[in-house]
Amino acid sequence: xxxxxxxxxxxxxxxxxxxxxxxxxxxxxxxxxxxxxxxxxxxxxxxxxxxxxxxxxxxxxxxxxxxxxxxxxxx
Numbered sequence: 627x628x629x630x631x632x633x634x635x636x637x638x639x640x641x642x643x644x645x646x647x648x649x650x651x652x653x654x655x656x657x658x659x660x661x662x663x664x665x666x667x668x669x670x671x672x673x674x675x676x677x678x679x680x681x682x683x684x685x686x687x688x689x690x691x692x693x694x695x696x697x698x699x700x701x
Contacts, residue, residue, distance in 0.1 A: 632668060672691075
């Protein structure tokens with residue numbers, strides 16, 4: 627929906643690797659991700675449009691777009 631725009635700077639996935647989390651959110655949605663360091667993620671607009679959801683151990687806050695509900699990132 628473009629309410630939140632960002633750029634992620636990653637090496638190739640062959641170098642970075644792909645992660646498969648087994649938490650209930652990632653399992654239900656079939657998420658597979660790549661890990662980026664905070665300085666490598668630049669939010670261009672819409673940071674105020676992110677909503678945070680935490681569950682269980684509260685160790686991995688999930689950030690969603692307030693407008694469309696798309697999963698944007700996990701802290």
